[in-house]
Amino acid sequence: FDVHGAPILGQDDKLKGIVLVFHNITELKKLEQARKDFVANVSHELKTPVTSLKGFTETLLDGAMEDEHLRKQFLTIIANESERLEGLIYDLLELSKIEGTQFQLNWEEISLDSLTDEVFLILNDKAEKKQMKLVKKVTGTPMIAGDPHRIKQILINLVNNAIVYTPEQGTITIRVKEQAETVLLEVEDTGIGINKKEIPRVFERFYRVDRARSRNSGGTGLGLAIVKHLAEAHHANLSVESDEGKGTVFRLMFYKRRPENK
Ligand code: ADP
Numbered sequence: 001f002d003v004h005g006a007p008i009l010g011q012d013d014k015l016k017g018i019v020l021v022f023h024n025i026t027e028l029k030k031l032e033q034a035r036k037d038f039v040a041n042v043s044h045e046l047k048t049p050v051t052s053l054k055g056f057t058e059t060l061l062d063g064a065m066e067d068e069h070l071r072k073q074f075l076t077i078i079a080n081e082s083e084r085l086e087g088l089i090y091d092l093l094e095l096s097k098i099e100g101t102q103f104q105l106n107w108e109e110i111s112l113d114s115l116t117d118e119v120f121l122i123l124n125d126k127a128e129k130k131q132m133k134l135v136k137k138v139t140g141t142p143m144i145a146g147d148p149h150r151i152k153q154i155l156i157n158l159v160n161n162a163i164v165y166t167p168e169q170g171t172i173t174i175r176v177k178e179q180a181e182t183v184l185l186e187v188e189d190t191g192i193g194i195n196k197k198e199i200p201r202v203f204e205r206f207y208r209v210d211r212a213r214s215r216n217s218g219g220t221g222l223g224l225a226i227v228k229h230l231a232e233a234h235h236a237n238l239s240v241e242s243d244e245g246k247g248t249v250f251r252l253m254f255y256k257r258r259p260e261n262k
Contacts, residue, residue, distance in 0.1 A: 056074045057078065098230060105233055113176060115155060123160060132168070140178025203227070235259045
């Protein structure tokens with residue numbers, strides 16, 4: 001609470017009372033704190049790869065360059081860290097664009113069937129490296145209203161996470177089911193799962209269940225925050241069900257037709 005006080009004086013200038021105004025600023029404070037946390041997180045996330053880029057470059061310049069093995073090892077780290085930094089900056093720009101007031105979707109009629117094929121093609125190499133199966137199951141007509149570029153972005157994020165958080169030889173299944181007014185899309189994996197307590201938090205920016213593991217996997221911690229915003233823009237209901245150690249399902253319910261007045 002923000003409290004302001006003022007004295008009430010009588011004609012003889014004697015104190016008769018005090019007016020106290022209580023202003024509830026809980027929401028404001030929360031917003032302010034969220035903004036501060038975000039800036040602190042961004043700074044930290046940007047600083048980590050830059051520190052390592054600086055360190056490895058300096059070590060190379062100080063003589064490690066002469067050793068061919070070290071040179072290759074350090075340059076590989078530098079390449080990977082630069083890529084991570086690039087990914088982080090890209091995700092940050094995307095998030096700020098999606099959250100901005102100018103953000104608009106280009107609504108079209110799209111097929112979740114062919115979009116799934118496109119996404120599987122993009123992530124095929126990554127899945128093959130872990131000897132994973134990518135499976136698609138479609139029932140009914142898979143047509144929805146949405147922005148193809150944005151729906152693809154949602155799918156890439158979900159399937160990429162499914163691959164990252166599933167041990168080798170697992171299976172990633174995309175299920176598309178036509179319903180009355182909507183089409184249900186499920187991305188299911190046979191991975192590590194998410195603890196019940198953590199589920200509500202995974203959509204927060206930079207929230208990671210296991211910081212070290214997620215960071216090593218090359219993630220930015222922004223993927224699901226982007227998915228959540230894009231789902232909201234499509235008025236698509238988004239939910240998660242997970243069984244620790246067994247796997248996770250992300251569910252999205254898209255409208256067949258663009259919701260009116262929205
Ligand atoms: P990250 O870049 O760290 O993957 P995300 O925003 O995409 O960030 O996801 C947030 C966190 O949610 C991840 O760090 C991970 O702990 C958890 N997570 C996301 N998808 C899955 C999944 N399919 N299985 C298990 N955990 C997941």
